[in-house]
Amino acid sequence: MLSVNTFRLIALCGVFLLPSANAAPFQFDEKTYRQDVETLASDEFEGRGPLSKGETLTVEYLEKAYKAIGLKPGFGDSYRQAVPMAKITADQTMQLTIADVVLNNGSDFTARTEQIQPQVSLDNSDVIFVGYGINAPEYKWNDYANVDVKGKTLIMLVNDPGFATQDPDIFKGNAMTYYGRWTYKYEEAARQGAKAVFIVHETAPAAYGWNVVENSNTNTKYTLVDNHKNQSHIGVMGWVQHHGAQKIFSAAGLDYDTLKLTAAKPGFKAIPLKLKANLTLKNQIELATSYNVAGILPGSSQADEWVIMHAHWDHLGKTVQDGKTRIYNGAVDNASGVAGVLQLARHFKAQNKVPKRSILFTAFTAEETGLIGAQYFAANPPVPTKQLVSFLNIDGMNVGKGVNYILRYGQGVSELETYLDDAAKAQGRTVKADPRPQNGLMFRSDHFALAQQGVPGLMFMSLGDTDPDYIAHKYHQDADDYDASWNLGGVEQDLGLISDIIEKLANNNDWPKWLEESDFKKRRAMDGK
Structure with a gap:
């Protein structure tokens, strides 16, 4: 019999939720879901910051939940995978000076480092404008051609030239590529030998306001500890406000807006600004x-083949500003997703029939600081990556009413898109393309770390799609709190869809393939898949 919540959803959406022919109907336990979200997003959990009291409470809560559900430990005899990290807290009284331009931390720029050093300094460092900071041979684009940036300070633009031009023949037009992500820009600059990077922030190409940059970069940050051999990281990872960039270029006798247009054209050459940068970053x-x-539901006949269901457990922790404590509870991002994974784990454990393949239910640390937990897991999986069938990732759920569509992030990426199409059709829903492809969400959550190891994935995210106010006033803000008035029709709907996909993947012999040519596809081929 359909639950009261399901009938409510049918009335709201005009769609009928049909389970897979071989699966028991997904039963949404609204009371338990609310309890999980409310607890994880409570002030007691202090914003679930890694290496904090909030982490201790969160990990204990998840471990207890996995045991109560009846899942086996996901890492040998333990539910925990130790991730060696450094907690780096920068002195926020710093200033950045470039020529006679003085920029104030927080309001004008941000700076941090992933180098495990008590101090990183820029002492009269030469400043070079390197356009978008991209070296992409497949797009015949190299902003580093014929310029020596070793030991120097780079200023670069956010996103990629495709977004700037809206030309589908340049990169992927409006849709951001990985070359547009800030993570890539810092990594490539480090490979080129630069000392510092300052990415110019503009809201449209960044896909979020300066408040997100400031909140995400002026508190404690984290990095993996790899025997302290992390000098491959850029020394200074910075952002600068648009108005600050204009002042810097003006000091060099140049016009920022003119050069921004030039940088979006093929053949752009890096421009030394003939200015010196000074900054002391104390940590x-x-x-x-x-x-x-992680907890695992062992499979039967194909137990060594794993389907992964995931949501990152961390958020931004808490800060003290002007004597006031601000707690970033991250109720939607991503307590809603963690609670969703627990619902799915309870559903599959309650089935009479054991799936053929094993299902691993995971929650990783430090997603908000650059997918750190996911990167560690991807490099140190409990079984070889060739045994990982797929990675399904929830990063924020639709806590409002159900809708007649599901969002697809990326297009023509992998055969998992067919699974999404089929599951949506079974619910009477359509698959809708990402309405904001310029945001590059394909590269901004934990599934991407596994994709880099060749494991195909799907991301399920609803951050602002049904709540236009969310991105502007709640995303990475202390207003992302649990609300007892949430309808949760969207959560019930999407968990039903995801359970259908898991059921199929866990009971067939399919190995979903990458469709487009990419490093992901090449990496998967190395595993013989």
């Missing part, structure tokens, strides 16, 4: 261990 460093958490 407090704490070496500690964070944890990924």
Whole structure:
């Protein structure tokens, strides 16, 4: 019999939720879901910051939940995977000076480092404008051609030239490629030998306001500890406000807006600004261990083949500003997703029939600081990556009413898109393309770390899609709190869809393939898949 919540959803959406022919109907336990979200997003959990009291409470809560559900430990005899990390807290009284331009931390720029050093300094560092900071041979684009950036400070634009031009023949037009992500820009600059990077922030190409940059970069940050051999990281990872960039270029006798247009054209050449940058970045460093958490439902006939269902457990923790404590509870991002994974785990454990393949239910640390927990898991999986069938990732759920569509992030990426199409059709829903492809969400959550190891994935995200106010006033803000008035029709709807996909993947012999040519496809081929 359909639940009261399901009938409510039918009335709201005009769609009928049909389970897979071989699966028991997904039963949404609204009371337990609300309890999980409310607890994880409570002030007591202090914003679930890694290496904090909030982490201790979160990991203990998840471990207890996995045991109560009846899942086996996901890492040998433990539910925890130790992730060696450094907690780096920068002194926020710093200033950045470039020529006679003085920029104030927080309001004008941000700076941090992933190098485990008590101090990183820029002492009269040469400043070079390198356009978008991209070296992409497949697009015949190299902003580093014929310029020596070793030891220097780079200023670069956010996103990629495709977004700037809206030309589908340049990169992927409006849809951001990985070359537009800030993570890539810092990584490539480090490979080129630069000392510092300052990415110019503009809201449209960044896909979020300066408040997100400031909140995400002016508090404690984290990095993996790899025997302290992390000098491959850029020394200074910075952002600068648009108005600050205009002042810097003006000091060099140049016009920022004119050069921005030039940088979006093929053949752009880096421009030394003939200015010197000075900054002292002082850090407090704490070496500690964070944890990924996982529980497994062992399969039967194909138990060595794993389907992964995931949501990152961390958020931004808490800060003290002007004597006031601000707690970033991350109720939607991503307590809603973690609670969703627990619902799915309960559903599959309650089935009479054991799936053929094993299902691993995971929650990783430090997604908000650059997918750190996911990167560690991808490099140190409990079984070889060739045994990982797929990675399904929830990063924020639709806590409002159900809708007649599901969002697809990316197009023509992998055969998992067919699974999404089929599951949506079974619910009477359509698959809708990402309405904001310029945001590059394909590269901004934990599934991407597994994709880099060749494991195909799907992301399920609803951040602002049904709540236009969310991105502007709640995303990475202290207003992302649990609300007892949430309808949760969208959560019930999407968990039903995801359970259908898991059921199929866990009971067939399919190995979903990458469709487009990419490094992901090449990596999967190395595993013989």
